[in-house]
Amino acid sequence: MPGETSHCRHRVARGRASACARPAGFALAVSLSIGIAPVNAQDGFDPALPRQVEVIRTAYGVPHIYADNLRALGYALGHLQVEDYGERVPRGLLRARGELAVREGWSALDSDFASRSSYARAVETYERLHQDTRAVYEGFASGVNRYMAQHPEEFADWATSPFTGHDVAALYVYRPSAGLDVGTLDPASVTAALELLERWDNSAAPDSRGGVLFERWWSRYTETLEAAADPAVDNGEVELFAVPWSSEAPTDTPRGLADPTLAARAFPLALAETVERFGASDVAWGDVHRVRRGDVDVPVGGCAGRLGCFRVINFRDDEDGRRRAVGGDGWVLGVEFTSPPRAVSVLAYGQSSREDSPNHSDQAAMFARGETKEVVLIREDVERAAVRRYRPGLN
Numbered sequence: 001m002p003g004e005t006s007h008c009r010h011r012v013a014r015g016r017a018s019a020c021a022r023p024a025g026f027a028l029a030v031s032l033s034i035g036i037a038p039v040n041a042q043d044g045f046d047p048a049l050p051r052q053v054e055v056i057r058t059a060y061g062v063p064h065i066y067a068d069n070l071r072a073l074g075y076a077l078g079h080l081q082v083e084d085y086g087e088r089v090p091r092g093l094l095r096a097r098g099e100l101a102v103r104e105g106w107s108a109l110d111s112d113f114a115s116r117s118s119y120a121r122a123v124e125t126y127e128r129l130h131q132d133t134r135a136v137y138e139g140f141a142s143g144v145n146r147y148m149a150q151h152p153e154e155f156a157d158w159a160t161s162p163f164t165g166h167d168v169a170a171l172y173v174y175r176p177s178a179g180l181d182v183g184t185l186d187p188a189s190v191t192a193a194l195e196l197l198e199r200w201d202n203s204a205a206p207d208s209r210g211g212v213l214f215e216r217w218w219s220r221y222t223e224t225l226e227a228a229a230d231p232a233v234d235n236g237e238v239e240l241f242a243v244p245w246s247s248e249a250p251t252d253t254p255r256g257l258a259d260p261t262l263a264a265r266a267f268p269l270a271l272a273e274t275v276e277r278f279g280a281s282d283v284a285w286g287d288v289h290r291v292r293r294g295d296v297d298v299p300v301g302g303c304a305g306r307l308g309c310f311r312v313i314n315f316r317d318d319e320d321g322r323r324r325a326v327g328g329d330g331w332v333l334g335v336e337f338t339s340p341p342r343a344v345s346v347l348a349y350g351q352s353s354r355e356d357s358p359n360h361s362d363q364a365a366m367f368a369r370g371e372t373k374e375v376v377l378i379r380e381d382v383e384r385a386a387v388r389r390y391r392p393g394l395n
Contacts, residue, residue, distance in 0.1 A: 045142050049075045070132050074139025075146070078168075082147040087155060089144055093163045096122075096171035103158040115170070117265065122170035129169065137165035137172075193271045193281045204309055206286025206299040206368075213281050217270035218307065221263045277321050289315055291368040292324045293349065294361030300325055300368040332372065343375035 052072035056064045063080050067073040082089045094100050098115035100108040126134070141163040148155055193213060200210025225238050242256025257263045274281050278288055286299025302313035302325075315323035330348040335341060348367035351359040366373065376385050 045145060046071070049139070049142060050146075055080065070135040071139035071142075074136035074141075075143040076139075077136070078140035078143025079147050080143075081140075082144050090148065090155065090163070092171055093141075093144065093167045094158075097167050103156070114269075119166070119170040121265075123166050126166055126169055134165055137168040140168050141165055189281075190268055190271060193267075196282050203301070204285050204289070204303040204307070204311075205301045206284065206289075208285045208301075209282040211285045211303070212278060212283050212288050213270060213274045215303065215307065216274050217263075217267050220266040220270050220273075221257075221259075222306075224262060224266065225259060287322075289313075289323050290318075290325065291348065291364050292318070293364040294355065296361045296364040296368075298365050298368040301370070302328065304328075330367075332367075333375070334372065340378055343377060344372035345375050346372045 049072050052068040053076045054066045055076055056066070063076075065073060065076045065080075067076060078089075091100070091103065094103060095108075095111060096115055096119060098112040098119050100115070101112050129137075145162050196210050197214060200214065201208055204211050222240055225240060239258050241254035242258055243253050245253045271281055274283070284299075285301065289300055289302075291298050291300045300313065302311035303309040304314055305312045305328075311329055313325050313328035316326050318324045325348070331345070333343065333345040335343045346367045347363050350357075350361055350363050354360060363373070376382050
């Protein structure tokens with residue numbers, strides 16, 4: 001969905017739950033009672049839905065949703081999305097369905113062909129989604145349909161077909177990234193990308209090439225598998241590998257892919273996304289993954305733990321499409337137990353969170369380069385290294 005997004009877990013007690021999501025940009029707060037509202041099977045819209053939800057907008061247009069059930073929550077989300085983003089929402093749903101050419105003509109045919117397989121997958125696996133997820137998706141579609149029916153003057157004639165939960169699932173679970181045109185990928189480019197991964201050194205070093213493509217592919221493969229997981233089975237956990245990790249063979253497992261067909265489908269999408277976002281399939285890891293703090297903007301090596309990196313660094317997307325380090329191994333300390341002991345360290349985010357402090361970003365570039373500084377431990381060494389002396393709280 002458009003807008004900046006964050007997540008927090010539901011808190012459930014005595015049949016009620018509260019949740020929050022999306023701070024600045026398209027922030028919302030949610031309160032709901034657990035339950036599934038009935039649907040009018042004839043047209044997919046339950047006329048009681050508008051009475052089952054209330055929206056309160058605060059400063060900067062932030063919507064706060066208070067819903068009686070999950071379908072009403074989805075209804076409000078869909079309605080609000082069209083309120084705030086207009087034609088972009090039905091256009092995205094049409095793209096997910098593989099019918100964007102109805103609106104844009106011949107230029108969208110390649111995109112439609114690419115979306116048809118994702119849409120077929122969404123329809124095929126829809127009933128495997130948990131009923132709560134389906135309730136939100138179906139409510140979302142109802143909210144979009146309702147707004148469009150009440151404001152036909154805002155939409156062209158092409159935007160008259162009612163949307164369904166299948167369309168929402170295809171867009172937000174099995175979607176190609178917005179704007180991706182995998183139909184333009186010729187077999188030679190896919191072959192070249194596979195050869196790139198064969199040459200890749202399997203590292204996330206700043207100058208390593210191939211890791212960005214691998215990361216995009218792995219994210220698409222795992223997210224699609226996990227989205228279809230049933231929370232009622234193994235707490236929604238999904239096995240990603242053909243042979244899971246075993247304590248009896250710790251160096252040989254895990255191995256293989258649980259769903260090779262899905263993995264193969266994910267690869268051209270990952271390739272198209274990588275080329276579109278970063279300009280080339282062989283973009284260097286550090287050209288995309290950055291340490292950005294204060295005036296520092298430098299490449300950094302490391303990746304999320306689930307990718308197998310020893311140096312674990314978590315990233316989020318920045319406005320320019322690059323990825324900013326936001327967590328992980330931010331403080332590194334190495335100690336040699338000699339007499340006296342010796343130690344080195346680096347603190348990526350600096351000693352102070354105050355942006356006007358000289359100690360806010362003075363270690364960021366050092367961290368990115370993989371360097372450390374000496375730690376002074378002995379009192380006489382501390383005395384020699386002193387920069388300022390004071391008694392906190394005294395003038």
